[in-house]
Amino acid sequence: MPEMRESALTGFRTLLYKEVLRFWKVSFQTVMAPVLNALLFLLIFSHVLDRHVTVYGEIAYTSFLLPGLVMMSLLQNAFANSSSSLIQSKITGNIIFVLLPPLSWGEFYAAYVIASVLRGLFVGAGVLLVGLPFVELSFAYPLWILVFALLGGAILGSLGVIAGIWADKFDQLAGFQNFLILPLTMLSGVFYSIHSLPQLWQDVSHANPFFFMIDGFRYGFFGQSDVSPWLSLAVVGVSFVLLAALTLAMLARGYKLRA
Amino acid sequence: MSLPAIRVCAVTKHYGALQALAGVDLEVRQGEFFGLLGPNGAGKTTLISALAGLVRPDGGTLEVMGHNVASDYRNARRALGVVPQELVFDPFFSVRELLRIQSGYFGIRGNDDWIDEILASLDLTAKANVNMRALSGGMKRRVLVAQALVHRPPVIVLDEPTAGVDVELRQGLWAFVRKLNRDGHTIVLTTHYLEEAEALCGRIAMLKAGRVVALDTTDNLLQRFATHSLRVRLAEPAAGVALGGAAGEGGWVDFAFDSYADVESLLARLREAGAGVQEMQLGEPDLERVFVEVMQRA
Secondary structure, eight states, X not given: OOOOEEOTTHHHHHHHHHHHHHHHTTHIIIIIHHHHHHHHHHXXXXXXXXXXXXXXXXXXXXXXXXXXXXXXXXXXXXXXXXHHHHHHHHHHSTTHHHHSSSOOHHHHHHHHHHHHHHHHHHHHHHHHHHHGGGSOOOOSOHHHHHHHHHHHHHHHHHHHHHXXXXXXXXXHHHHHIIIIIHHHXXXXXXXXXXXXXXXXXXXXXXXXXXXHHHHHHHHHHHSOOSSOHHHHXXXXXXXXXXXXXXXXXHHHHTTTTOO | OOOOSEEEEEXXXXXXXXXEEEEEEEEEOTTOEEEEEOOTTSSHHHHHHHHTTSSOXXXXXXXXXXXXXXXXXXXXXXXXXXXXXXXXXXXTSBHHHHHHHHHHHTTEESOHHHHHHHHHHTTOGGGTTSBGGGSOHHHHHHHHHHHHHTTOOSEEEEESTTTTOOHHHHHHHXXXXXXXXXXXXXXXXEOSOHHHHHHHOSEEEEEETTEEEEEEEHHHXXXXXXXXXXXXXXXXXXXXXXXXXXXXXXXEEEEEESOTHHHHHHHHHHHHTTOOXXXXXXXXXXHHHHHHHHHHHO
């Protein structure tokens, strides 16, 4: 009889590996394309605004913009990874191959979210690398950069799991993406400091958790931000815990996966 | 007495107003080749899905090799291999990648020797490195069987595996499944091809509207339910009909009877009536008749 090696963590590691391999096999679409999109944003906005706008007193607009673009791309791609993988698997029916094995819902959640974070980090790193030749950028507090990148990716990865499980068709997922994720990221201060907004819109921005992800992430580069990085960390941390709890509760109930 | 391979106790499941399973009790012994038959919507796939943990029953318990599918789901799922009804596949991967990934999901690494053995048995070796999208429907069906076997489950459930499959593949698949059964695997089969179930299954459960309406060995079912038949072509068909036969085309008249012992007296009565027997065919009981009769009675 051929020898087989069994390990408790192999199931989780395999699902994570499969999810990473899935986006890596089509990296032209899943990594390169979003990097190109962000680069186009950077080039267009820098051409139009760089000489006219400074932020936090002396920071050039393009320098301000790049971390925002990095985080926006990271967040959107983390969401896209788990949501698209799950809805494709549900619609084609091959989700059964993940549901039949002895994987726990915790392993299921961790594998999909970590794969999403990894795709987000790949895309974010790509945007940063292609943007750096065009801007002057400092890295004041790298640890803050990393913490917000990881937490932001995990939040959007969790939202992607929720959306992927909830949506029964691509149209519903597109609705979730276009009417919730996209407005929240675009109105989160990626392209501007909220101090440049009227008071009303500053207050509205504070109700948007995405604003705190971008602002905290940007603090890691400049050592300056619209609100305290500790406040951002608290909002982002609590958001992650709540979303993780919600996602795990859905998975534990078998919502739309185990009828 | 050894542990049953599958034990289903009082399992119920509703989908809104529809009662898919209405208190199913069932035991499948280790090493059996067991058939699960029923018309569309009888609850076969729901029952299999509940066994596999894909559906959560409203009530009752299910066990695979003594492991409760809810409270001890890891061991229950390790003991079960399911070949799903739908022809589903992951388009991102090759056959070998898919089988390695499936092994990993079950906690198994270094499974290539067994994967090679399954590929060879299912005549898939030449396609091992081909992407799933490039395979024919029959090949994809074989990969589904391979995926269900990567973790060497003692219990294998095949949910209509030969639906839309050509004769050659069907025969190859049955030869392979028979070998698995001889090697000690318990096989549970659902199919609409009743002649397959009759030829393969030692015991059969028939479901209707979520209930088990018949459960016995295939031989006993054939004995209990099916009547023998005699077809005769008569010079005077009306005389045959007067003796209780059913008239067919071209002078053929069909008679049903319970035992071959009745044939002699029937022929004697036909002779006395001057029916003039010109040709004669005896019909064996078959599972299709049993199925029809059970479904009508239930």
